[in-house]
Amino acid sequence: MRHREDILNEVxxxxxxxxxxxxxxxxxxxxxxxxxxLASRMRPRTLDQVVGQKHIIGQDKLxxxxxxxxxxxxxxxxxxxxxxxxxxxxxxxxxxxxxxRQINATAAGKKDMEDxxxxxxxxxxxxxxxxxxxxxxxHRFNKSxxxxxxxxxxxxxxxxxxxxxxxxYFEVNGALLSRSRIFELKALERDEVKELICRAVSxxxxxxxxxxxxxxxDAAEFLADVAGGDARAALNAVELGVLTTERSEKDGxxxxxxxxxxxxxxxxxxxxxxxxxxxxxxxxAFIKSMRGSDxxxxxxxxxxxxxxxxxxxxxxxxxxxxxSEDVGNADPQALTVAVSAAQAVERIGMPEAQIILAQAVSYxxxxxxxxxxxxxxxxxxxxxxxxxxxxxxxxxxxSHYKGSAELGRGTGYLxxxxxxxxxxxxxxxxxxxxxxxxxRPSDNGYEKxxxxxxxxxxxxxx
Numbered sequence: 001m002r003h004r005e006d007i008l009n010e011v012x013x014x015x016x017x018x019x020x021x022x023x024x025x026x027x028x029x030x031x032x033x034x035x036x037x038l039a040s041r042m043r044p045r046t047l048d049q050v051v052g053q054k055h056i057i058g059q060d061k062l063x064x065x066x067x068x069x070x071x072x073x074x075x076x077x078x079x080x081x082x083x084x085x086x087x088x089x090x091x092x093x094x095x096x097x098x099x100x101r102q103i104n105a106t107a108a109g110k111k112d113m114e115d116x117x118x119x120x121x122x123x124x125x126x127x128x129x130x131x132x133x134x135x136x137x138x139h140r141f142n143k144s145x146x147x148x149x150x151x152x153x154x155x156x157x158x159x160x161x162x163x164x165x166x167x168x169y170f171e172v173n174g175a176l177l178s179r180s181r182i183f184e185l186k187a188l189e190r191d192e193v194k195e196l197i198c199r200a201v202s203x204x205x206x207x208x209x210x211x212x213x214x215x216x217x218d219a220a221e222f223l224a225d226v227a228g229g230d231a232r233a234a235l236n237a238v239e240l241g242v243l244t245t246e247r248s249e250k251d252g253x254x255x256x257x258x259x260x261x262x263x264x265x266x267x268x269x270x271x272x273x274x275x276x277x278x279x280x281x282x283x284x285a286f287i288k289s290m291r292g293s294d295x296x297x298x299x300x301x302x303x304x305x306x307x308x309x310x311x312x313x314x315x316x317x318x319x320x321x322x323x324s325e326d327v328g329n330a331d332p333q334a335l336t337v338a339v340s341a342a343q344a345v346e347r348i349g350m351p352e353a354q355i356i357l358a359q360a361v362s363y364x365x366x367x368x369x370x371x372x373x374x375x376x377x378x379x380x381x382x383x384x385x386x387x388x389x390x391x392x393x394x395x396x397x398x399s400h401y402k403g404s405a406e407l408g409r410g411t412g413y414l415x416x417x418x419x420x421x422x423x424x425x426x427x428x429x430x431x432x433x434x435x436x437x438x439x440r441p442s443d444n445g446y447e448k449x450x451x452x453x454x455x456x457x458x459x460x461x462x
Contacts, residue, residue, distance in 0.1 A: 079185030082230030138162035139171035187229025330370035330445030368445025390430035
């Protein structure tokens, strides 16, 4: 019996081997495509299929136009995992007339790069075709590897597309950066991830449609929430759920329930519907805990909201409101802390933003409390609404324009800074409202000082 090796040697020696190799390559490629992970199979083939990132691939954006026109220069995609960096590179590969080569920085050595450069030179010299080189995880390239690519990017032998989860300004050669345009990809919105999940479950060609599976609404919402904008994580969980879940005896379908989704993504779902009672109950408890000076409860409800994927900007807004509504001038610094936290959260993002929020929450919760500002504006609004609107006293009216003196505007106004203690008794409310009180400082925190100061002024000037 002839051995398999002898047959293959004979085939390759007489020139028939190339055809067989092509066949083997095709079969291998087809098998890999069929067996590849769901996230890979669901990659869009065209720009119109891409979900999210409209800030860079909207039809009026530069990158969209450059891809459509096949006029790309070197670019670097920067963003969190699962946001579509490799997807965009694959879309470019399917639309460009240039040769497209791909290497992964974690595995590629100098020989791999030399082979790419040689092929690119040959393609440019013989056919006038440029070569696009996609380097995934380009931040893993060391300085010498990045330096090796530089002259070929400079002379146009290569068009570089780099993808990185790290800030390229810290991790990529400055010379490469200066010759590339950087596009930052954002984490996908919850609804965008949900769209991808539902599409993957039903897609007959590339998704899990052939399995006759259904995903329950709460499971889809949960996966979209906990994925944190990472489409790959959500799709991996969907695939695992479909492949490991028994069919229902009732309808013969595979049901991806909330319990299944939790198991597949290894995260527990908490009862928190962003448009339902649980959302409002949790935020209510959060605010009331800060108002009630219980920092432990306030931080706990903060953690529940963060775990459920609540928008950190929404949380920051509630802290700012509480700092004014429930603390007010009892500790004026509380609002400053809350505003600073809100700004820091927007600039830093999660997960570090949770520390900043916790600091602000604990500060507001432990600060002395006063709702005097709330009561003051409420009573004043009632007065405006229900009482006759009287004119502003003449001595308070604007006197900065020509002719105001002839009209008597500002006549009799007493400039407070000209008097001891920078205070002089004077009517400020309109006629008929004299003596009405809207702001009543509490006896808490700094407002105790405010009240003492106001009593002093009135006692000594009456």
